[in-house]
Amino acid sequence: MRDRVVPPSGPTAWLTTFTAATMAFLAVFALALALASGRLADRWSEGLANSATIRISAPADQMERQTQVVLELLSTTPGVASARALTDDEQRRLLEPWFGPDLPISALPIPRLVEIIEASPGYDGEGLRQRLAAEAPGAILDDHTRWRRPLTVAAERLRFLGLVSILLIIGAMAAMVTLAANAALATNAQVIKVLRLVGARDSYIARAFVRRFTLRALGGAAIGTILGMLAVLALPSADAAGGFLTGLGFQGAGWLLPLLLPPLAAVIAFAATRFAAFRKLRELT
Amino acid sequence: MIAFDNVAYSYGGGELLSEVSLRLAPGSFHFLTGPSGAGKSTFLKLCYAELLPTAGRVTLFDREVRSLSRDDIARTRRRIGVVHQDVQFLDHLPLAANVTLPLTVSDRESSASDLADLLGWVGLGQMADALPPSLSGGERQRAAIARAVIIDPDVILADEPTGNVDWEMSLRLLTLLVELNRMGKTILIATHDLNLIRSAKSQVAARVLRIRNRRIQLAGADL
Numbered sequence: 001m002r003d004r005v006v007p008p009s010g011p012t013a014w015l016t017t018f019t020a021a022t023m024a025f026l027a028v029f030a031l032a033l034a035l036a037s038g039r040l041a042d043r044w045s046e047g048l049a050n051s052a053t054i055r056i057s058a059p060a061d062q063m064e065r066q067t068q069v070v071l072e073l074l075s076t077t078p079g080v081a082s083a084r085a086l087t088d089d090e091q092r093r094l095l096e097p098w099f100g101p102d103l104p105i106s107a108l109p110i111p112r113l114v115e116i117i118e119a120s121p122g123y124d125g126e127g128l129r130q131r132l133a134a135e136a137p138g139a140i141l142d143d144h145t146r147w148r149r150p151l152t153v154a155a156e157r158l159r160f161l162g163l164v165s166i167l168l169i170i171g172a173m174a175a176m177v178t179l180a181a182n183a184a185l186a187t188n189a190q191v192i193k194v195l196r197l198v199g200a201r202d203s204y205i206a207r208a209f210v211r212r213f214t215l216r217a218l219g220g221a222a223i224g225t226i227l228g229m230l231a232v233l234a235l236p237s238a239d240a241a242g243g244f245l246t247g248l249g250f251q252g253a254g255w256l257l258p259l260l261l262p263p264l265a266a267v268i269a270f271a272a273t274r275f276a277a278f279r280k281l282r283e284l285t
Numbered sequence: 286m287i288a289f290d291n292v293a294y295s296y297g298g299g300e301l302l303s304e305v306s307l308r309l310a311p312g313s314f315h316f317l318t319g320p321s322g323a324g325k326s327t328f329l330k331l332c333y334a335e336l337l338p339t340a341g342r343v344t345l346f347d348r349e350v351r352s353l354s355r356d357d358i359a360r361t362r363r364r365i366g367v368v369h370q371d372v373q374f375l376d377h378l379p380l381a382a383n384v385t386l387p388l389t390v391s392d393r394e395s396s397a398s399d400l401a402d403l404l405g406w407v408g409l410g411q412m413a414d415a416l417p418p419s420l421s422g423g424e425r426q427r428a429a430i431a432r433a434v435i436i437d438p439d440v441i442l443a444d445e446p447t448g449n450v451d452w453e454m455s456l457r458l459l460t461l462l463v464e465l466n467r468m469g470k471t472i473l474i475a476t477h478d479l480n481l482i483r484s485a486k487s488q489v490a491a492r493v494l495r496i497r498n499r500r501i502q503l504a505g506a507d508l
Binding site for chain 1: 333335355356359360362363367373374375376377378382386387389390391432436
């Protein structure tokens with residue numbers, strides 16, 4: 001009966017449901033972006049942190065010997081789990097995106113690359129550089145720090161932006177629900193007057209509005225969340241798209257996180273409507 | 286029960302009521318009369334704390350109104366039934382739900398038979414499911430009386446309850462209010478209808494208060 005004391009319809013009903021649905025839909029994407037960015041940052045960070053490359057630049061007749069020297073040096077270096085020289089095919093594949101297929105790699109003065117897999121704990125980078133300088137002057141150690149850091153920072157910032165977007169969406173939804181609640185309270189000023197005349201307390205009147213707006217937000221957010229999750233599900237798969245977009249979506253238990261959005265929307269609507277209702281009721285005195 | 290001590294009420298720079306001192310004793314029956322705009326409705330609003338005095342003390346059930354919290358005022362209003370000339374209902378709810386509204390907002394329930402008896406007493410027994418906009422002026426006034434008494438208040442305040450109805454209906458409404466007074470309710474009716482007051486005098490020992498020059502006086506026998 002408490003709900004029924006407020007007239008059942010009005011533009012604010014549709015507005016609240018639509019707003020909650022839209023915000024939940026956007027929040028699903030922001031959440032997917034934040035989670036994907038986090039995974040990307042972790043992947044780049046972990047994947048690159050455990051590997052390094054030695055680039056050997058030497059005249060063609062000395063290349064094999066210097067490569068051998070570097071591999072022998074690495075085999076006696078503590079903290080190096082394994083090391084191997086990339087084959088011509090592997091180097092050709094690395095260059096293919098820039099130079100195209102059928103690159104005559106043997107005819108070009110391309111440095112030889114040696115891949116190092118780091119053990120735990122890792123090797124002493126500075127010590128290794130000094131040994132390389134002494135025994136294989138054409139070999140330069142690249143531990144990926146130079147380009148790993150900006151990538152990781154970029155991914156971390158993307159995650160941060162995703163989380164900020166969620167907060168902004170929550171704030172916008174709270175503002176919209178507050179406006180809608182204020183409009184509903186103003187529209188129903190006569191109803192409030194009657195309720196007060198017969199002895200209704202502010203908390204009773206507020207609850208009638210709060211319950212209604214909370215349920216509308218819950219229903220709208222549930223619809224928006226389901227549509228958002230379906231949209232994320234429909235994104236191209238990793239195999240089809242490649243690149244950064246491969247990770248945009250939810251994985252495993254991550255699919256449960258969007259399900260928190262409808263109850264969160266309900267809590268926000270509850271708090272926003274309650275705040276607006278009590279403030280408006282004091283004004284209407 | 287309701288006491289005014291040297292009460293004044295000002296609005297928009299002008300004083301509507303001044304130096305009002307009176308007491309409504311339990312079980313009493315009062316009329317409040319005076320010309321339109323004299324301050325009858327303002328006085329009634331002071332009686333159920335919709336307005337607060339700008340000077341003096343209004344005491345409701347032994348508590349000064351200024352000391353009442355918003356919740357206290359709501360609880361106090363459950364002891365005061367109010368009937369307005371332009372009575373307001375929740376138009377989307379049927380008559381029965383409107384009449385039981387004072388019980389609903391105080392989380393109490395009424396039995397179906399009690400409600401049927403009450404609606405029958407005010408002559409609306411067949412209209413429980415009707416929506417308020419479909420009611421006539423007299424039916425709305427009787428519904429307002431039913432709503433005012435359903436919670437068993439100590440006091441009933443009626444502001445021009447016969448203003449929108451014909452003479453026959455006015456007498457019927459008056460009879461209902463007199464019956465309530467015989468049940469022990471304190472009644473205060475604000476009206477400018479002197480014929481209604483004269484009709485009541487034959488049914489009940491009513492005192493007549495008159496607002497003149499912003500003050501409330503006990504009227505003489507000329508009424």
